[in-house]
Amino acid sequence: xxxxxxAKNAGFCFGxxxxxxxxxxxxxxxSKVYTLxxxxxxxxxxxxxxxxxxxxxxxVSRIKDGHVILRTHGIPLDVHKKLNENRxxxxxxxxxxxxxxxxxxxxxxxxxKTTKDSSIVIVGExxxxxxxxxxxxxxxxxxxxxxxxxxxxxxxxxxxxIVSQTTQTYENFDNIVNILSENHKTSVYNTIxxxxxxxxxxxxxxxxxxxxxxxxxxxxxxxxxxxxQICSCKTRTYHIETFRNLRENWFKNISTVGLTAGASxxxxxxxxxxxxxxxxxxxxxxxxxxNARK
Numbered sequence: 585x586x587x588x589x590x591a592k593n594a595g596f597c598f599g600x601x602x603x604x605x606x607x608x609x610x611x612x613x614x615s616k617v618y619t620l621x622x623x624x625x626x627x628x629x630x631x632x633x634x635x636x637x638x639x640x641x642x643x644v645s646r647i648k649d650g651h652v653i654l655r656t657h658g659i660p661l662d663v664h665k666k667l668n669e670n671r672x673x674x675x676x677x678x679x680x681x682x683x684x685x686x687x688x689x690x691x692x693x694x695x696x697k698t699t700k701d702s703s704i705v706i707v708g709e710x711x712x713x714x715x716x717x718x719x720x721x722x723x724x725x726x727x728x729x730x731x732x733x734x735x736x737x738x739x740x741x742x743x744x745x746i747v748s749q750t751t752q753t754y755e756n757f758d759n760i761v762n763i764l765s766e767n768h769k770t771s772v773y774n775t776i777x778x779x780x781x782x783x784x785x786x787x788x789x790x791x792x793x794x795x796x797x798x799x800x801x802x803x804x805x806x807x808x809x810x811x812x813q814i815c816s817c818k819t820r821t822y823h824i825e826t827f828r829n830l831r832e833n834w835f836k837n838i839s840t841v842g843l844t845a846g847a848s849x850x851x852x853x854x855x856x857x858x859x860x861x862x863x864x865x866x867x868x869x870x871x872x873x874x875n876a877r878k
Contacts, residue, residue, distance in 0.1 A: 586835065586865025587723045588620045588858060589794060591844035593788045599680030600624050600848050603656045604633075607679040611637050614674075616650025620663065621713060623678065625805035626848040628826060649673060656848075657713040658687060660720035682750050683714055686775040687721050692729045693745045694723035699771070701744045705729055705764065708749025708758050712806055715749050729758070735763040743769040750777040751807035751847070752782060780807055780847065787811050787844040791818035794842035796834065799823045800857055801846030808846025815844070826853055827860035835864050844847065 596604070604622055610617055614869050617638045622630045630640060641647060644663055649672035654664075658679045667673055679687075690706070693699045704726045708715040719726045729735050744764055748757045754776060761772055791797045797815040802810030802825060812823035819842075822834065835841070841861055 585869060586838065586861070587840045588861055588865075589790060589842050590634070590854070591783075591842065592857070593761065593779070593783045594787075594800075594845040595847075595849050595851055595854055597680075597777070597783070597847035599656050599682060599777075599779075603653075603678035603680070604629070604850075605678060607633055607638055607653055608636070610651060610653060610676055614651045618647055618650060619653045619655055620644060620659055621655055621657075622804075623653060624848040625657075625808075626802040626853075627804070628802075628845075628853060629848065629850050631709065632850075647673060649653065651676055651787045652823050653677075654679050655713065656683065658683050658717035659713075660717050660718065680750070680777075682775075682777040682779075683717075686714075686747060686750055689720040689747055689773050689775055690712065690718050693747070693773075694721065694725050699743075699745050700725070701742065702745050702771070703727060703740050705738075705744050705746045705760075706749065707746065707752055707760050709806055712749065714751075714806075718747070718749070729760055729764075729820060732759045732763055735760045738764065740768065743771070744774065745771045747773045748775045749806070750775055751780045751810065752776055753810050754781055783807070783844070783847065784811060784814055787842075788818060790844065791815040791821070791844040794819060794840040795838045796840070797821040797842045797844065798830075798857060798861070799844055799846070800854055801825065801849040804814060805846045805848050811844055811846060817841075824857070827856045830857070830860055830864065832864050832867070835861070835868060 619640050644666045651674045654677045693704050704722045706718050706728045710728045799812040815821040
């Protein structure tokens with residue numbers, strides 16, 4: 585019998601749930617509702633919202649009027665300025681409060697008399713929307729470092745103020761901080777979201793006690809990708825978006841399966857995966873019983 589264990593805190597975090605609620609509430613009373621880029625990093629949930637009437641656009645230049653919901657990851661300051669300049673646009677902010685906190689930290693560091701002459705290091709993914717927005721708050725004084733390898737070759741004569749992308753692993757953040765601290769005077773501001781850290785810890789603990797882990801979430805989701813990386817260090821792990829990605833041969837000779845999901849993964853996708861895994865388990869059990877009779 586295939587046993588399924590679901591990680592605590594799998595699926596929507598507070599910030600994502602809040603953004604989805606804001607989007608759905610906006611749709612009740614407004615027409616011409618847009619987001620700049622996907623509101624969250626889950627293609628299936630974004631598609632569901634699009635079917636309800638929220639259009640996802642890449643450029644602010646395409647919006648002449650209407651209601652623009654700011655994505656959970658935040659938007660760069662120059663884009664925010666362009667939106668504010670158009671009085672026909674109503675801005676509805678669904679930026680995650682933890683992302684806002686990180687933005688506030690970077691903004692304060694770039695303007696504070698005691699830190700404005702130091703370099704601001706953001707530990708995170710250079711092309712991730714949250715990091716791109718964070719850099720815009722740094723008054724052209726930010727550098728992004730993704731890996732310990734990059735930190736080892738980093739050179740700067742100034743003091744460093746170190747901030748983190750909210751969904752980084754603590755291990756990567758800590759490693760980079762330790763490396764940079766060897767040759768620089770550093771001030772550290774841990775802006776990793778507590779929910780992210782808890783999710784990673786629960787996923788790692790579960791992965792240690794199962795034969796196989798399934799990490800559910802968008803392939804464009806940074807926090808889901810990191811969950812998959814963490815779990816893969818403990819057991820065989822597959823990063824999937826929906827139940828359609830499952831393969832029956834993954835479950836041969838498997839007794840226990842762990843499920844976890846990224847912060848942008850809705851409950852309905854997690855449930856669909858759980859149902860499909862149960863069906864695969866039942867199918868394999870029937871096959872074993874038939875083979876046992878032969």
